[in-house]
Amino acid sequence: MTRIFSGIQPTGRKHLGNYIGAITQYVAGQDRGEGIYCIVDLHATSVPYDPAGLREAVYDTAATLLAAGLDPDRCVFFRQGDVREEPELCWLLCSVTAFGDLNRMHQFKEKAGSQRDLVSASLFLYPVLQAADVLAYHANEVPVGEDQRQHVELMRDIAQRFNSRFGEILVVPEGRYPEVGGRIMDLQFPDRKMSTTGGSSQGIVYVLDDPGVVSRKIRSAVTDSGAEVMRAPDKPGVSNLIEILAAVRGSSPEEIEREFDSAGYGAFKQAVADAVVAYLAPVRERYQELRADETQLERILVEGGDKAHAIASATVADVREAMGVGPVRAHR
Numbered sequence: 001m002t003r004i005f006s007g008i009q010p011t012g013r014k015h016l017g018n019y020i021g022a023i024t025q026y027v028a029g030q031d032r033g034e035g036i037y038c039i040v041d042l043h044a045t046s047v048p049y050d051p052a053g054l055r056e057a058v059y060d061t062a063a064t065l066l067a068a069g070l071d072p073d074r075c076v077f078f079r080q081g082d083v084r085e086e087p088e089l090c091w092l093l094c095s096v097t098a099f100g101d102l103n104r105m106h107q108f109k110e111k112a113g114s115q116r117d118l119v120s121a122s123l124f125l126y127p128v129l130q131a132a133d134v135l136a137y138h139a140n141e142v143p144v145g146e147d148q149r150q151h152v153e154l155m156r157d158i159a160q161r162f163n164s165r166f167g168e169i170l171v172v173p174e175g176r177y178p179e180v181g182g183r184i185m186d187l188q189f190p191d192r193k194m195s196t197t198g199g200s201s202q203g204i205v206y207v208l209d210d211p212g213v214v215s216r217k218i219r220s221a222v223t224d225s226g227a228e229v230m231r232a233p234d235k236p237g238v239s240n241l242i243e244i245l246a247a248v249r250g251s252s253p254e255e256i257e258r259e260f261d262s263a264g265y266g267a268f269k270q271a272v273a274d275a276v277v278a279y280l281a282p283v284r285e286r287y288q289e290l291r292a293d294e295t296q297l298e299r300i301l302v303e304g305g306d307k308a309h310a311i312a313s314a315t316v317a318d319v320r321e322a323m324g325v326g327p328v329r330a331h332r
């Protein structure tokens, strides 16, 4: 059975691009294989942050994922910091990670460049902890955005180098990149991806926005001169709305084009707005219920952490043994 692993940052509010591109993929993964999903609070400490804010953000993210349909009975859903084997494995894997490779990571260079005071060592080691996340669970498949391609390539290299140096213990995972939905663009600047960093406030639809706000943002999306509801390179605004409606309905862009052939932009945008509102409304309602009960969220995460720990501790025991580190297992 395919084992799927992904990690999600406990940062900010999730937007429609995150939702369609990543979160719905996690939910679908529960049916396709064995899903293991992690909120990466340890990764979040690699840039300046506020401890109380981190806890809030972890609960916000947990409630969002549960509201979207992650089912703790059908997947392993946990918080990275609950599993101590992960930072331990990160250290062990550092021995088969090239310093030069880490120095070439785009995300490190970008994030390091934007830090005003401290560039932490954890920012540099971030990709090794990410490798440990995946390799600790012998995952075959890693659904992530395009921006994570370099990190996935690195974890593959790390696993291969480990196996050739210490013996075949780790599974070399494959990245899985979204086809649609990875391409949801900013509504105001449709030549850029919808993103909380560098996006426009009117161009981003948040999962938890009020229905009225969602509708307004979509109805005021930038479209192009012309009137045809058709995808074209010089019509990024309309193309984006077509992709969004197709993703939300679970249909194809071609079907949307056919249906709205002669509708005009106004009616088309209204239809997209209504569809997105209807799509997000139940998620928002479930979110509010789930988010109100922190005790329950904490319980779900701790139980998920126990399941994750059971898998990761077996891997790390094998890794330690192979590396000749710590007590000999037979003597314990």
Ligand code: TRP
Pocket: 005, 006, 007, 008, 009, 040, 043, 129, 130, 133, 134, 142, 143, 144, 148, 151
């Ligand atoms: N770095 C990923 C991101 O920023 C999050 C992440 C952490 C992750 N650990 C992971 C993704 C393991 C996939 C697998 O989106």
